Structure formats: C-alpha cells, structure tokens
C-alpha cells in the first residue's frame with residue numbers, strides 16, 4: 062500500500078483588529094483569527110490532514126499552543142515542519158483538497174496565490190493543491206462572522222526509495 066489519505070479540520074474565533082491569514086496569504090479584513098500562532102486556519106487543517114495520513118498524531122501534539130516557541134508563529138513554518146515530519150516517514154504529498162467556510166470577506170481572488178504559496182512550501186505544484194471557499198448561508202457561528210472553519214483532505218504517497226520491495 063503506497064498511498065495514504067488523511068483529513069483535517071480546524072476552527073478559529075474571529076475578532077476585530079486582528080490580521081487575517083489564510084493559506085499563507087494576508088487577506089484584508091476587519092476581523093482576524095484569535096490564536097496562539099498567526100491563526101491560519103487553512104494551513105492548520107492541512108497540517109492536521111498530513112499528520113493524520115501518516116498517523117503521526119495532530120498539530121496540537123507537535124506544536125503545542127502553550128509553547129512560547131510557537132507564539133505568533135507564521136503557520137507556513139508549521140507547514141514546513143509538518144512536511145519534514147512526513148518526509149522523515151518516507152512520504153510526499155500527492156494532492157490536497159480543502160474548503161474554507163466563512164461569511165466574509167470574499168476570498169476567491171486570493172485562492173491562486175494561496176495555492177502557489179502552499180505548493181511552494183510542500184514542494185509540489187499549484188495544480189495539486191485545491192482551495193475552495195463557501196459561506197454557510199448566514200447559519201451558525203460562521204454565518205454570524207464569529208469564526209472560520211477549514212477542512213482539508215490530503216493524499217500522501219510513499220517515496221519510491223522508501224517503498225518496500
């Protein structure tokens with residue numbers, strides 16, 4: 062079995078006056094995510110999906126939000142470190158599909174940049190990284206602009222040199 066699938070989900074509360082980071086890109090917005098790190102909910106969901114596919118636990122285990130090391134950290138660094146963890150197990154990323162649920166701002170125009178930033182960190186191509194966005198039709202905490210949800214599914218493959226004969 063040379064391929065492994067993983068899923069990840071993350072939530073953050075939104076508050077006025079904070080910067081909004083999504084998919085490694087700064088999005089102009091009156092609200093941003095409350096977090097120990099930069100609060101990039103999409104990158105966190107992707108990290109969790111990658112760790113899940115490799116059965117390496119979750120993001121909170123590897124990057125605890127009680128550690129000063131990760132205070133206000135750029136989540137691209139967490140993604141880079143997650144890649145290092147899965148590479149150490151002999152895996153690389155085949156493709157990622159993800160969805161961000163938020164009421165506003167509209168993020169469609171930023172998606173090409175997110176895909177290229179994520180692909181750059183993960184040593185893959187933008188066409189292997191899918192980012193989608195949806196509102197929740199004003200329903201629930203996302204609809205009330207109190208928070209953001211991100212979901213990700215990732216497929217990993219065993220690198221040929223690690224594959225068992």
Ligand SMILES: [Zn+2]
Pocket residue numbers: 071072073096100101102105
């Ligand atoms: Zn998070």
